[in-house]
Amino acid sequence: xxxxxxxxxxxxxxxxxxxxxxxxxxxxxxxxxxxxxxxxxxxxxxxxxxxxxxxxxxxxxxxxxxxxxxxxxxxxxxxxxxx
Amino acid sequence: xxxxxxxxxxxxxxxxxxxxxxxxxxxxxxxxxxxxxxxxxxxxxxxxxxxxxxxxxxxxxxxxxxxxxxxxxxxxxxxxxxxxxxxxxxxxxxxxxxxxxxxxxxxxxxxxxxxxxxxxxxxxxxxxxxxxxxxxxxxxxxxxxx
Numbered sequence: 744x745x746x747x748x749x750x751x752x753x754x755x756x757x758x759x760x761x762x763x764x765x766x767x768x769x770x771x772x773x774x775x776x777x778x779x780x781x782x783x784x785x786x787x788x789x790x791x792x793x794x795x796x797x798x799x800x801x802x803x804x805x806x807x808x809x810x811x812x813x814x815x816x817x818x819x820x821x822x823x824x825x826x
Numbered sequence: 827x828x829x830x831x832x833x834x835x836x837x838x839x840x841x842x843x844x845x846x847x848x849x850x851x852x853x854x855x856x857x858x859x860x861x862x863x864x865x866x867x868x869x870x871x872x873x874x875x876x877x878x879x880x881x882x883x884x885x886x887x888x889x890x891x892x893x894x895x896x897x898x899x900x901x902x903x904x905x906x907x908x909x910x911x912x913x914x915x916x917x918x919x920x921x922x923x924x925x926x927x928x929x930x931x932x933x934x935x936x937x938x939x940x941x942x943x944x945x946x947x948x949x950x951x952x953x954x955x956x957x958x959x960x961x962x963x964x965x966x967x968x969x970x971x972x
Binding site for chain 1: 859872873874875877878881882903914915935938939940941942943944945946947957958959960
Protein backbone atom coordinates (compact mmCIF):
# COMPACT_ATOMS: atom_id res chain seq x y z
CA UNK A 744 0.00 0.00 0.00
CA UNK A 745 1.16 3.51 -0.76
CA UNK A 746 1.29 5.73 2.33
CA UNK A 747 1.35 9.51 2.03
CA UNK A 748 2.00 11.99 4.81
CA UNK A 749 1.42 15.71 5.13
CA UNK A 750 2.43 18.65 7.31
CA UNK A 751 3.69 17.77 10.81
CA UNK A 752 3.20 14.04 10.16
CA UNK A 753 5.43 14.23 7.08
CA UNK A 754 8.08 16.21 8.98
CA UNK A 755 8.11 13.78 11.94
CA UNK A 756 8.50 10.73 9.68
CA UNK A 757 10.96 12.43 7.34
CA UNK A 758 9.42 11.27 4.06
CA UNK A 759 6.38 12.43 2.08
CA UNK A 760 5.42 8.93 0.94
CA UNK A 761 6.46 5.30 1.15
CA UNK A 762 5.20 1.93 0.01
CA UNK A 763 4.65 -0.82 2.59
CA UNK A 764 3.49 -4.42 2.54
CA UNK A 765 1.16 -4.30 5.53
CA UNK A 766 0.90 -7.59 7.46
CA UNK A 767 -2.24 -9.68 6.97
CA UNK A 768 -3.66 -8.86 10.43
CA UNK A 769 -3.83 -5.16 9.50
CA UNK A 770 -7.45 -4.74 8.42
CA UNK A 771 -8.43 -1.17 9.29
CA UNK A 772 -6.69 2.17 9.68
CA UNK A 773 -6.41 1.73 13.44
CA UNK A 774 -4.41 -1.48 12.89
CA UNK A 775 -2.27 0.21 10.23
CA UNK A 776 -1.36 3.10 12.53
CA UNK A 777 -0.42 0.75 15.36
CA UNK A 778 1.81 -1.27 13.02
CA UNK A 779 3.37 1.76 11.36
CA UNK A 780 4.15 3.34 14.75
CA UNK A 781 6.62 0.50 15.32
CA UNK A 782 8.57 1.15 12.12
CA UNK A 783 10.75 4.03 13.37
CA UNK A 784 11.02 6.61 16.14
CA UNK A 785 9.70 9.18 13.64
CA UNK A 786 6.62 7.07 12.93
CA UNK A 787 6.08 6.57 16.67
CA UNK A 788 6.28 10.33 17.25
CA UNK A 789 3.95 11.13 14.36
CA UNK A 790 1.33 8.58 15.41
CA UNK A 791 1.44 8.84 19.22
CA UNK A 792 -1.92 10.62 19.48
CA UNK A 793 -4.49 9.14 17.09
CA UNK A 794 -7.07 11.75 18.14
CA UNK A 795 -4.92 14.36 16.38
CA UNK A 796 -4.74 12.44 13.10
CA UNK A 797 -7.04 12.42 10.09
CA UNK A 798 -7.13 9.90 7.25
CA UNK A 799 -8.01 9.53 3.59
CA UNK A 800 -8.31 6.27 1.65
CA UNK A 801 -7.82 6.75 -2.08
CA UNK A 802 -8.32 10.50 -1.51
CA UNK A 803 -11.60 10.20 0.40
CA UNK A 804 -11.72 11.27 4.07
CA UNK A 805 -12.53 8.32 6.34
CA UNK A 806 -12.65 7.65 10.10
CA UNK A 807 -10.05 5.73 12.12
CA UNK A 808 -12.10 2.51 12.06
CA UNK A 809 -12.44 2.43 8.25
CA UNK A 810 -11.50 -0.90 6.65
CA UNK A 811 -8.56 -0.74 4.25
CA UNK A 812 -10.24 -3.11 1.81
CA UNK A 813 -8.51 -2.97 -1.56
CA UNK A 814 -7.57 0.72 -1.32
CA UNK A 815 -4.27 1.67 -2.94
CA UNK A 816 -3.40 4.83 -1.02
CA UNK A 817 -3.68 5.71 2.67
CA UNK A 818 -3.00 9.34 3.58
CA UNK A 819 -2.31 10.30 7.20
CA UNK A 820 -2.24 13.94 8.28
CA UNK A 821 -3.17 16.44 11.01
CA UNK A 822 -6.59 18.15 11.03
CA UNK A 823 -6.72 20.47 8.02
CA UNK A 824 -6.12 24.22 8.34
CA UNK A 825 -6.67 25.79 4.92
CA UNK A 826 -8.56 28.90 3.94
CA UNK B 827 -19.95 27.61 -14.27
CA UNK B 828 -17.86 25.72 -11.75
CA UNK B 829 -14.24 26.74 -11.18
CA UNK B 830 -11.61 25.19 -8.89
CA UNK B 831 -8.02 26.38 -9.07
CA UNK B 832 -4.99 25.71 -6.89
CA UNK B 833 -2.30 28.30 -7.55
CA UNK B 834 1.36 28.55 -6.61
CA UNK B 835 1.33 32.12 -7.88
CA UNK B 836 -0.41 35.15 -6.32
CA UNK B 837 -4.18 35.15 -6.77
CA UNK B 838 -6.67 38.00 -7.04
CA UNK B 839 -10.39 38.22 -6.40
CA UNK B 840 -10.87 39.84 -9.81
CA UNK B 841 -9.38 36.87 -11.68
CA UNK B 842 -10.94 34.27 -9.37
CA UNK B 843 -14.43 35.70 -9.84
CA UNK B 844 -14.11 36.43 -13.58
CA UNK B 845 -17.23 35.39 -15.45
CA UNK B 846 -19.50 35.02 -12.41
CA UNK B 847 -21.18 38.34 -13.21
CA UNK B 848 -21.86 37.30 -16.83
CA UNK B 849 -24.20 34.39 -16.06
CA UNK B 850 -27.45 36.33 -16.24
CA UNK B 851 -28.02 36.51 -12.48
CA UNK B 852 -28.62 39.47 -10.25
CA UNK B 853 -26.13 38.57 -7.53
CA UNK B 854 -22.46 37.73 -7.10
CA UNK B 855 -21.14 37.16 -3.59
CA UNK B 856 -17.57 36.48 -2.57
CA UNK B 857 -15.20 35.96 0.32
CA UNK B 858 -11.45 36.68 0.25
CA UNK B 859 -9.20 35.29 2.98
CA UNK B 860 -5.96 37.22 3.51
CA UNK B 861 -2.70 36.15 5.13
CA UNK B 862 -2.74 37.92 8.51
CA UNK B 863 0.00 39.25 10.80
CA UNK B 864 -0.76 37.25 13.95
CA UNK B 865 1.90 38.34 16.44
CA UNK B 866 4.99 38.62 14.27
CA UNK B 867 4.00 36.34 11.40
CA UNK B 868 5.81 37.38 8.22
CA UNK B 869 4.43 34.72 5.88
CA UNK B 870 2.39 31.58 5.85
CA UNK B 871 3.15 28.44 3.88
CA UNK B 872 0.40 26.21 2.54
CA UNK B 873 0.80 22.52 1.83
CA UNK B 874 -1.91 20.50 0.09
CA UNK B 875 -2.77 17.00 -1.08
CA UNK B 876 -2.59 17.18 -4.89
CA UNK B 877 -5.59 15.53 -6.50
CA UNK B 878 -7.65 15.16 -3.36
CA UNK B 879 -7.69 18.93 -2.88
CA UNK B 880 -9.25 19.57 -6.28
CA UNK B 881 -11.72 16.69 -5.79
CA UNK B 882 -12.83 17.90 -2.37
CA UNK B 883 -13.30 21.50 -3.55
CA UNK B 884 -15.31 20.42 -6.61
CA UNK B 885 -17.40 18.20 -4.32
CA UNK B 886 -18.17 21.25 -2.14
CA UNK B 887 -19.23 23.23 -5.20
CA UNK B 888 -21.43 20.35 -6.37
CA UNK B 889 -23.03 20.19 -2.92
CA UNK B 890 -23.63 23.96 -2.97
CA UNK B 891 -25.34 23.64 -6.36
CA UNK B 892 -27.60 21.00 -4.83
CA UNK B 893 -28.55 23.20 -1.87
CA UNK B 894 -28.98 26.62 -3.51
CA UNK B 895 -30.14 27.94 -6.87
CA UNK B 896 -26.70 28.87 -8.19
CA UNK B 897 -25.59 29.97 -11.64
CA UNK B 898 -21.89 29.63 -10.88
CA UNK B 899 -19.32 29.12 -8.15
CA UNK B 900 -15.56 29.45 -7.88
CA UNK B 901 -12.90 28.47 -5.37
CA UNK B 902 -9.31 29.64 -5.93
CA UNK B 903 -6.71 28.77 -3.27
CA UNK B 904 -3.02 29.66 -2.95
CA UNK B 905 -0.37 27.10 -2.04
CA UNK B 906 3.27 27.64 -1.14
CA UNK B 907 4.59 30.70 0.65
CA UNK B 908 2.16 33.61 1.00
CA UNK B 909 3.35 36.95 2.40
CA UNK B 910 1.24 38.77 4.98
CA UNK B 911 -1.37 40.88 3.22
CA UNK B 912 -1.73 38.61 0.18
CA UNK B 913 -4.94 36.67 -0.58
CA UNK B 914 -4.92 32.99 0.47
CA UNK B 915 -8.34 32.00 -0.82
CA UNK B 916 -11.16 33.49 -2.87
CA UNK B 917 -14.62 31.90 -2.87
CA UNK B 918 -17.50 33.21 -4.94
CA UNK B 919 -21.02 32.34 -6.03
CA UNK B 920 -23.51 33.76 -8.51
CA UNK B 921 -27.29 33.44 -8.39
CA UNK B 922 -30.46 35.16 -9.60
CA UNK B 923 -31.21 36.57 -6.13
CA UNK B 924 -28.78 37.46 -3.35
CA UNK B 925 -29.77 34.97 -0.64
CA UNK B 926 -28.54 31.94 -2.61
CA UNK B 927 -25.16 33.46 -3.45
CA UNK B 928 -24.62 34.81 0.08
CA UNK B 929 -25.45 31.55 1.82
CA UNK B 930 -23.50 29.44 -0.68
CA UNK B 931 -20.42 31.63 -0.20
CA UNK B 932 -20.54 31.15 3.59
CA UNK B 933 -21.10 27.41 3.12
CA UNK B 934 -18.13 27.08 0.74
CA UNK B 935 -15.60 28.85 2.97
CA UNK B 936 -16.86 27.24 6.19
CA UNK B 937 -16.71 23.73 4.77
CA UNK B 938 -13.42 24.37 2.95
CA UNK B 939 -11.87 25.10 6.35
CA UNK B 940 -12.73 21.65 7.70
CA UNK B 941 -12.93 19.43 4.61
CA UNK B 942 -10.23 20.45 2.14
CA UNK B 943 -6.73 19.00 2.63
CA UNK B 944 -4.62 22.11 3.16
CA UNK B 945 -2.19 22.71 6.02
CA UNK B 946 -0.88 26.09 7.11
CA UNK B 947 2.50 26.87 8.65
CA UNK B 948 3.30 30.28 10.10
CA UNK B 949 6.76 31.79 9.58
CA UNK B 950 8.03 34.38 12.07
CA UNK B 951 10.52 37.23 11.75
CA UNK B 952 13.07 35.39 13.93
CA UNK B 953 13.23 32.50 11.45
CA UNK B 954 11.09 30.06 13.44
CA UNK B 955 7.96 28.44 12.07
CA UNK B 956 5.04 26.49 13.49
CA UNK B 957 2.17 24.44 12.05
CA UNK B 958 -1.19 26.03 12.76
CA UNK B 959 -3.60 24.01 14.93
CA UNK B 960 -7.13 23.42 13.71
CA UNK B 961 -9.68 25.60 15.55
CA UNK B 962 -12.79 24.19 17.23
CA UNK B 963 -14.62 27.38 16.17
CA UNK B 964 -14.04 26.31 12.54
CA UNK B 965 -15.58 22.90 13.32
CA UNK B 966 -18.58 24.68 14.86
CA UNK B 967 -19.10 26.92 11.84
CA UNK B 968 -18.72 23.99 9.44
CA UNK B 969 -21.11 21.70 11.34
CA UNK B 970 -23.97 24.21 11.15
CA UNK B 971 -24.22 23.28 7.44
CA UNK B 972 -24.63 19.56 8.23
